[in-house]
Amino acid sequence: MSRVCELTGKGPMVGNNVSHANNKTKRRFLPNLNDVTLISDTLGRSFKLRVSTSALRTVDHRGGLDAFLARAKDAELSEKALKIKKDIVKAQATA
Template sequence: MAQVCDLCGKGPQFGNNISHAHNVSRRRWNVNLRPVKAKTEGGAKRIRVCTSCIKSGKVVKA
């Protein structure tokens, strides 16, 4: 399942792990997603939303 917010479309960010010896390997920071039962135009639906959308009030809980 994709790590993407259903409301804002925020996805994972990519970067590097850098050790003390400067060994570099790729890593990713996933989005903090929560399943929420939200009101939509078709009724209540379970969507996966990031916590920043929940905090800012972009999602209306059913």
């Protein structure tokens, strides 16, 4: 399973461990991912997603999954999140 957030596209970063003697060795900074269940108010369904904690805070700040996906760029979203976004837009258009 890849270590990438499904809502923001945040993935591993590369950096150095620096010792007291200033020796540098490569390391990876992994995103803090959690498996969460988010509820869409428009669709009335819940969705299981693998989301970073910073994205989860942003979802709460923007007022839920529907509001987050409305403002999110399609390039950052996973295929699963894109499908949810398209379903929400279609449901809002018919309602």
